[in-house]
Amino acid sequence: QLQLQESGPGLVKPSETLSLTCTVSGGSISSSGYYWGWIRQPPGKGLEWIGSIYYSGSTFYNPSLKSRVTISVDTSKNLFSLKLSSVTAADTAVYYCARHPILVDTDAFDIWGHGTMVTVSS
Amino acid sequence: SSEVTQDPAVSVALGQTVRITCQGDSLRIYYASWYQQKPGQAPVLVIQGKNNRPSGIPERFSGSRSGNTASLTITGAQAEDEADYYCNSRDSSDNHLVFGGGTKLTVL
Numbered sequence: 769q770l771q772l773q774e775s776g777p778g779l780v781k782p783s784e785t786l787s788l789t790c791t792v793s794g795g796s797i798s799s800s801g802y803y804w805g806w807i808r809q810p811p812g813k814g815l816e817w818i819g820s821i822y823y824s825g826s827t828f829y830n831p832s833l834k835s836r837v838t839i840s841v842d843t844s845k846n847l848f849s850l851k852l853s854s855v856t857a858a859d860t861a862v863y864y865c866a867r868h869p870i871l872v873d874t875d876a877f878d879i880w881g882h883g884t885m886v887t888v889s890s
Numbered sequence: 891s892s893e894v895t896q897d898p899a900v901s902v903a904l905g906q907t908v909r910i911t912c913q914g915d916s917l918r919i920y921y922a923s924w925y926q927q928k929p930g931q932a933p934v935l936v937i938q939g940k941n942n943r944p945s946g947i948p949e950r951f952s953g954s955r956s957g958n959t960a961s962l963t964i965t966g967a968q969a970e971d972e973a974d975y976y977c978n979s980r981d982s983s984d985n986h987l988v989f990g991g992g993t994k995l996t997v998l
Binding site for chain 1: 919920921922923925932933934935938939940944976978979980985986987988989990991992
């Protein structure tokens with residue numbers, strides 16, 4: 769079955785760029801009808817959507833993070849990536865990647881990775 | 891921008907019915923989806939859209955909407971349903987996604 773796995777550094781210095789990858793297995797990231805998204809969760813807090821990408825490269829982002837976020841896709845490697853620039857301690861969180869079906873009247877993340885903890889600290 | 895809001899905490903006696911709500915203007919247009927999250931685990935989708943349960947989700951979970959309020963109902967709550975529950979929707983004004991702040995469900 770489809771699985772998603774996040775990977776990347778667990779520690780990032782303030783002002784630097786956080787970079788994570790989500791590898792998709794058991795299915796193709798190029799399947800039509802799905803976006804692929806990033807969501808984060810600071811320790812003890814709720815979920816925050818970061819952004820989503822279609823296999824063609826079309827993206828949409830959370831307006832509160834848009835100036836610092838870049839999400840890209842590599843269909844040849846079946847993965848998509850997140851870059852968040854100029855990080856601060858407020859960006860410390862568990863970062864999840866998830867599949868995001870394209871639906872008419874709702875949005876849902878139906879398959880999630882296990883998540884990866886990223887700490888911003890010097 | 892639009893938001894969706896949830897009550898921080900709700901409790902229910904074992905075997906009873908509980909409703910967890912999510913309010914927001916965007917819910918008049920878009921259906922909410924609902925997630926269950928247990929400590930140390932990734933969220934799990936329990937209701938998608940109008941009232942669609944993914945495979946493997948028990949029938950006691952159901953979704954509904956009235957006006958600007960979406961509801962997740964658990965009919966006959968079990969001990970294993972104790973978790974945090976989040977709703978999400980699409981903002982109606984500028985095409986981005988929002989999550990509610992989450993509701994901690996305690997099963998007594």
